[in-house]
Amino acid sequence: MLYQLSYASKPAAGITVENVAEIVAVSSKRNAERGITGFLAYRSDWFLQALEGGQAQISSLLCLIGKDPRHTDLVILGFHPIDQRQFRSWSMGYAAVHAGDKDVVLRYASGNELSPTELSAAGSIALLRELSERTRTP
Template structure:
């Protein structure tokens, strides 16, 4: 990364234009991992009930280019950038695209995960 093209983190959410089954999500991840590796982009994709939340990390120009591609992707609608910030180092350095799907239905699991998720969101935003 350079001063003109710094390392950034971008978090966005979007709605799927159609439900994603396991096969469609696996295909999306396979293609994304390959393309992200070629662009030196790392991050995490969350999908649940037709909604995506994704964290992207990389050189500003690469992240902006990828967001333009996502904006033209017919599988996404209502794309909203939630956070964009400079990074000193990657948080997902080993992940060309980590993922998580719908959690188990256990109320305790959801409560514990919500607590961890909020802690993670605070860590990402500070």
């Protein structure tokens, strides 16, 4: 059955945009091989990622991602069956979140800053969808 997972985490100290670009390049290739689609948003102090695919494939990928020292404090926001993919254009789409995205991001926040762990599963997907709509497909 098709599942969708979303999680938030914190970039490890010293992680740069170049490091993230490398993660996305590898992820894109590997996810395509496993029938996984998804989207990753990165800001200097958080990652937010959605993954879609088979339940077993997503579970084993998350185990790998969870051990990755390039981020910490991973919190799962949602993991549930879905009827159709919402990020089907991307094996791993990517958006770097900038100050200019505040209008979008803060709509999902309870205060003046978004802490992604406060997002509901639906909120995390809605935010990633909005960010993905501003991103050109590969």
